[in-house]
Amino acid sequence: MDKRTLYDEFDRLEEDTQGLVRKLVEMKQTMSKLIETNVNLEMENKHLRERLIEIEERQLELSSTKQELSKSRMNLEKIYEEGFHVCNIYYGSRRENDEECAFCLDVIYGERNK
Amino acid sequence: MKFTVNRNAFLAELATVQRAISSKTTIPILTGVKIVLSADGLSLTGSNADISIETFLSIEDEKAELTIEKNGAIVLQARFFNEIIRKLPETTLTMEVLENNQVHIISGKAAFTVNGLDADSYPHLPVIDEKNQLKLPVRVLNKIINETTFAVSLHESRPILTGVHCILSSAKLLAVATDSHRLSQRIIPVEQAMEDFDVVIPGKSLLELSRSFKDEEELVEISIMENQVLFKTKNMYFYSRLLEGNYPDTNRLIPDNFNTEIEFKVTELLAAIERASLLSHEGRNNIVKLSISSESVVLYGNSPEIGNVEEDLSYKNVKGDPLDISFNPDYMKAALKAFGEGEVVVKFISPIRPFTLEPTESDATFIQLITPVRTN
Ligand SMILES: [Zn+2]
Numbered sequence: 001m002d003k004r005t006l007y008d009e010f011d012r013l014e015e016d017t018q019g020l021v022r023k024l025v026e027m028k029q030t031m032s033k034l035i036e037t038n039v040n041l042e043m044e045n046k047h048l049r050e051r052l053i054e055i056e057e058r059q060l061e062l063s064s065t066k067q068e069l070s071k072s073r074m075n076l077e078k079i080y081e082e083g084f085h086v087c088n089i090y091y092g093s094r095r096e097n098d099e100e101c102a103f104c105l106d107v108i109y110g111e112r113n114k
Numbered sequence: 115m116k117f118t119v120n121r122n123a124f125l126a127e128l129a130t131v132q133r134a135i136s137s138k139t140t141i142p143i144l145t146g147v148k149i150v151l152s153a154d155g156l157s158l159t160g161s162n163a164d165i166s167i168e169t170f171l172s173i174e175d176e177k178a179e180l181t182i183e184k185n186g187a188i189v190l191q192a193r194f195f196n197e198i199i200r201k202l203p204e205t206t207l208t209m210e211v212l213e214n215n216q217v218h219i220i221s222g223k224a225a226f227t228v229n230g231l232d233a234d235s236y237p238h239l240p241v242i243d244e245k246n247q248l249k250l251p252v253r254v255l256n257k258i259i260n261e262t263t264f265a266v267s268l269h270e271s272r273p274i275l276t277g278v279h280c281i282l283s284s285a286k287l288l289a290v291a292t293d294s295h296r297l298s299q300r301i302i303p304v305e306q307a308m309e310d311f312d313v314v315i316p317g318k319s320l321l322e323l324s325r326s327f328k329d330e331e332e333l334v335e336i337s338i339m340e341n342q343v344l345f346k347t348k349n350m351y352f353y354s355r356l357l358e359g360n361y362p363d364t365n366r367l368i369p370d371n372f373n374t375e376i377e378f379k380v381t382e383l384l385a386a387i388e389r390a391s392l393l394s395h396e397g398r399n400n401i402v403k404l405s406i407s408s409e410s411v412v413l414y415g416n417s418p419e420i421g422n423v424e425e426d427l428s429y430k431n432v433k434g435d436p437l438d439i440s441f442n443p444d445y446m447k448a449a450l451k452a453f454g455e456g457e458v459v460v461k462f463i464s465p466i467r468p469f470t471l472e473p474t475e476s477d478a479t480f481i482q483l484i485t486p487v488r489t490n
Contacts, residue, residue: 098399105466
């Protein structure tokens with residue numbers, strides 16, 4: 001390979017690599033968006049299911065409010081432990097570096113009537 | 115415009131307004147410093163998208179050695195101007211605006227001629243409603259800033275958390291900041307009656323403000339406008355934009371029932387945390403563990419690669435249930451540094467709930483909250 005071809009080849013490779021990096025960044029962004037939507041949907045689904053159970057139980061006149069609460073809180077705790085926010089400030093987004101969030105902890109464990 | 119002034123006094127004013135001047139602005143004239151000369155003295159202004167600073171050097175200030183020959187105004191490129199003034203040979207300098215916004219700067223045998231910009235094209239600072247003011251000693255405001263701004267979020271993803279939430283109501287000023295991992299809140303009583311307010315001031319602005327104060331003994335007047343706050347001292351007007359949006363309810367984050375309480379000397383606990391964090395910093399997740407029982411309180415730090423540290427802590431008093439809890443030592447360090455001297459009481463609910471730190475002789479005016487790290 002002569003020097004000029006080598007040089008041209010390098011240029012081409014550089015361009016290709018840059019293109020690849022751009023694509024990678026785009027794909028990563030799309031992926032985080034998808035994950036966020038996915039978590040949102042999952043949470044919504046869970047909420048809806050809970051609502052359904054709640055209504056069913058009410059119809060059966062089985063009212064033990066406390067248990068219902070702890071069930072939905074357990075779901076939230078599970079999502080939190082999977083690394084996502086359940087608070088309304090960061091709702092559905094990834095907990096960066098798995099750092100703890102005081103708002104989420106309040107949603108999961110806090111007193112509701114405060 | 116023509117005046118003579120002491121070089122160091124002038125440089126000090128220039129340094130203050132330069133806190134507000136950025137070389138990376140989209141509005142070219144804002145890379146400049148605005149200089150206005152009136153019969154009473156010399157005023158300098160610097161401004162960016164977040165803050166604006168206006169200082170005033172009075173002809174009555176003896177150290178400034180200010181003599182005014184002719185009033186006027188000009189805008190000069192701040193960075194260059196500062197470099198020039200800094201390198202002038204004599205203790206005083208004379209500045210004169212010639213035709214076409216050219217400026218003559220003379221000191222001893224050195225004479226510069228630089229191009230300025232028309233001062234009329236400089237943006238106007240907001241007009242203030244002088245009625246609505248809160249007066250505080252600078253020292254008090256500085257203290258509040260030191261006790262809260264370190265806890266603001268550095269991430270722009272939720273801009274509101276990059277600010278300090280300041281609420282004036284029932285003769286009390288409350289300042290609170292949180293990045294969602296920890297929280298710091300100070301409440302002070304205020305005497306001056308003024309209209310209540312509820313605003314969020316960018317943490318960065320408050321830090322710049324704190325660094326711009328020259329005299330801790332003077333009073334600062336705080337006025338709130340629609341989307342701006344003005345801090346005014348005798349010789350400085352400091353404007354900051356306010357953050358828009360609702361600050362989350364942080365009151366509910368602060369628990370009021372606890373199961374374990376322990377008292378430490380701030381300096382002793384801080385030193386131990388610093389020792390333990392030497393190793394935790396090397397680990398993957400930077401955590402230390404505190405193990406509390408009625409007989410002993412032990413702090414553990416550990417790095418799988420390097421080794422571990424274990425320290426029997428000296429404490430004042432412990433009561434309640436035994437507890438093992440892990441947390442990020444950096445948050446604890448920052449929290450303890452905000453306390454300074456004295457004693458601190460740390461109150462826990464459980465290993466997964468946030469814990470609080472307060473001065474022992476607490477009147478509930480300064481409280482910090484740290485979220486623990488869950489370990490499985
Ligand atoms: Zn959260």
